[in-house]
Every structure is written in C-alpha cells, then in structure tokens.
Amino acid sequence: MRPTRWVTTIAALAVLAIAAACGSPTPTVPPTPSVPPGPSATATPEAARHADIRAMVEAARLSPKQLGVQKPASEQTTFSLSVPCRMSLKADYVATHYWSYRNAKIDVVSHSVFGFDPQRGADVIDQIGKTLSWCKTWIYGDAIRMTMAGPLRVSRPKGVDGSLAYCHQGTVLTGKTRGDKVYLCDGLVSRGSLVANVSTVELTLAAAQQELKKAVPLAAAALVKAVPKA
16 A cells, blocks of 8 residues: 555646646637538538547547546546647647546546547657657646656557557655655557547556556557547
8 A cells, every 4th residue: 555645646746737737738629610500501521520529539538437436536628638848739639538537446647538630649649759759857837847767668559540658757846745756657549530648657667657558458449449440
C-alpha cells in the first residue's frame, strides 16, 4: 500500500495536470451547423464528416467496468491534447472528451479522445513524437517540473494506425507536496481522424510503465470499435 503522503502527491499531480491542460489554449471545436428543416435541407459533406467524428469521439470512451470503477471521477468536453514543452499542434480539433479516474484497478489517471479534421490522428501523433528528441525539461501548468524519462516501447495494438508512448519524472513545485517526485507516462493511439490518450502516475518509472502497458490496449480497443474504418 502506498504511504498517505505519496497518495496525496499523486492526487495533487493529477489535479494539476487537469488544470494545466485547461489553462493551455483551448481547442476550437466548430459548432454543429443548424440546418433548416425540410426535404431539401441537406448537410454539407464537411458538416456530415464532423458529425461523424463527434459521434466517434463519444463512442471511444472506456467502460468504467473495465477499470473497476462505477463512473469517472470527472469529465469535460473542452480539452487540449498535452504536448511536451507545450508545443503548439498544427491541427484542427473537431471534438474532444476527457475523463479522469481514481482508484481504478488499472491505475489510469485519465483517458481522453480527440477528433481532428482535415488532419489524421497518425499525423498528430507524429508531431508529438518529434518533440521527444529535443524537449528535455519543461514546466507543466506552472506547478510541475517535467524531466523527460525517455520513450517507452509499447507494442502497437491491432487496428490502430499510429502509436506513441513516453514518460516524464515530475517534481511538484508548489503546495504541501513541494519537492515530491513521481513518474508520469502517456500513451497515444490513433485510428482515422481520432487520437486517444491514456495517462498514468506512479512512484516509480517501472510502475508507471507497467500500468500504461495495461491501459494502452484498452484505449486502442475502444478506438477500433468506435471508428469503423481508418
């Protein structure tokens, strides 16, 4: 069992991570266009495509039962995909959804799904992967010093067209847990226009990596089920 102090540290980091993502530039998600009723009213190809992407983002959520919880601890529908060193993504969001979890049997802190257009999810993951060669240390949400702990080899799940995993050592810079260190790992998978991201936070790098390797296949399976074709 983890010491209480470390439980507090992990919870604090999770909360700060949410605040950091909320504090970053929020994605511009185009509203669903209104179409007057009537037999001649048809949605444009772009509007129909975006409606499909929004539906797939919602369908790609994890079942709480898979994680051994009754429901997410929190969720929100306006969220930014975290990128090391806060690099700006050259991508257009169509829809986003974020879920956080506490005390899951697979120690997933969060799961988020993003829909893009005209970019494909694999292209977005490639942008993030390019930061790993030069982004070594950065400040996350003004409260966590992130030091790159390296890429993580995770077998690409069947059915996805892109994947990436990496870890950081996080040092808390503020509050009662100032100076405490934990490890944070992120795994991303893509299929078609969508990217799913799962995150873990643990006291050791090995533990964070182990939990992430359990979580990535779940996110990938949900993505493959939600996106009928890549």
